[in-house]
Amino acid sequence: MDLFLNAIVSGLLLGGFYAAVSLGLSISFGQLDIVNIAHPAFVITGSYVTYMVNRALGLDPVLIGLVFSPLFFVVGAAVYYVYYVSFEKTGQEALSGLVFFFGLMFIIEISLIMVYGVDYRLVAAPYIGVTWRLGAVDLPLRMFVPFVTALIMTLAIHLFLARTFAGRAVLAVAQDRLALRLMGADPVKVKQLAFGLSIATAAVAGSLLIIIGPVEPSVDRLYIGRVFAIVVLGGMGSIGGTLVAALILGVAETFVATFYGPSWAPAVSFGILLVTLAVRPQGIFGRY
């Protein structure tokens, strides 16, 4: 029973972190239809920024992620503008856009190698290594802090999209770009805002990643498949769906790793994705 409870709790904690990494992609890929394969590379960049500032000033990693998210927002908005002018405007985004983000991913990776080298990087925080014990349940703060941060970030993004004018404009551009234009709004600026927001989440997700474990410039490749799977499973563009899908994958992976052997974990996760898509092709919370 203890093992069962711990598997559930560990799975939820892991799922929370997966949600943080996938959230930005849910906006860019799910809502804007931009196949930003470089999203995990932006997350790793967030990890390196966190590492640099944590080492220099000793600030809390999550705080660093939050402080740098506006800068990431600006970078994201700039990247979208280049993407728009080069590909989307001319209707070449399908294949050329994908190549653009592939290229961007490699440029980010090589730039990180040139600046930081190839050694593994970690951060220091007083809660890393500390475990709360609630009865039979272990709560390692190294996983719990990213989980709580991810929940808050998901809620904030959800509220922004649901309650603010700009957020509703983002949802509108995802549904009908032409209708938005007829309402007098500029879809390009709205998409620029949304893409900037998606990259801003990468700053925070990166800070969470380096709390959990060591990073090196090519770690992003490990997350590409998983984050796309979560976005599709949750239902393209659904923020709540992304969180639920991430939690499902986290619990499934942990459950399988605990009771049936960790080597089966990815197979079960992607099995869940396949079964869900067979039964509900639009994903768990997908609308169409």
Next chain:
Amino acid sequence: MTRTFQSKSLPATRRQVLRTAAAGGAMAATSPFWLNLARAADAPIKIGFSMALTGGLAGAGKPALIAMQIWRDDINAKGGLLGRQVELVHYDDQTQPANVPKIYTKLLNVDGVDLVVSGYGTNLIAPAMPIIMRKGMVFMSLFGLAANDEFKYDRYFQIMPAGPEPKIDWSRGFIELAKGKELETIALVGADAEFAKNAVAGARTNAQNAGFKIVYDESYPPSTTDYSPIVRAIQATNPDIVYVGSYPPDSAGMVRAANELDLQTKMFGGGMVGLQYASLMTSLGPMLNGIVNYDFWVPEPTLNFPGIQEFLAKYQARAKGQGVDPLGYYLPPFAYAYVQVLGDAITAVGSLDQQALGDYIHKTTFNTVIGPVQFGANGEWAKSRTLMVQYQNITSNDLEQFKHAGKRIVLYPKEWVSGKFKFPYTEAKKA
């Protein structure tokens, strides 16, 4: 007149003869044969290799390259090999095995290298083997675990001191230490990747031979993020020994999870790559206490070989600001040594004849910065020097402490022992 003419014609004839001789000499000197010969005598000796400078193994590949460059500079400062300077010709294999055959084909057929050595790691050594074997080249190899088991190539020489049976010898020391402690059960866990699989397979054989009951035997995907479920599953089987075969991110994850969940076992460690790196040692700090893990060189007095301190001083100076391991104890001395062996063999043989070099390396004991090196019939070390060290007395995350003796105590093999085994793990980790 005649005399005058004759006297005038004579110098003309002499000039003509001289001109002809000069022209003939120039033609002879500039003919392709002589040019090539002259060039070959002066041209540097080119040593070609692939190296992981980006991708997952770049953390090891870049320090290895620095070590090889130090050797090149050392040897060139002494006049080179056979009177020729040494040049390293290398390409980044990006930690992609598929790139390796292309690189070695180019090195041998386009760049015209005189010698080849391997890149870092089993996965990037094995793909080069068919090409090297076809050319009959001597192949010095850097940290390949049992990479020659299938090829059985007689000019393959591997510098990692894993011993004649690499899979088995890798964990032999760990199991030997456990044998004397009246333990019964063992859990085996490793990454689902080439090296870790081999390491765990060897540990499985050793454990079975020693009569331990295997209560957990699982692998995990390299993309695993959280290791807590694995540690919990292991703990549920209540093993006396936990043997882990892992890569750096997994090693950090396993150590952290073991500490966070207070893993109760009597021996923990084994084949965890990365715990030797300064970045992980300083990050994990006291969490490392009590772990018994493989290593190849540590700054203990029993391993203070001639030349090692000078090499490390050069390495540490060059490593600054390059984003590589600042201490360089794990791989760089061996990366220096594998080209050092090749250089010593060339000097002794007096040529680049691959057959003669291979024969010489087989029959010779080399004195290197990592101590005496002798290769067996299969190209692995004739006798294993895979150390088992225990992390002890680590009280902080400071880098400086790891530069001195007393933090990684050698427990095995007995000729290199430098301190006492603290047992069991649950007590030793409190130190």
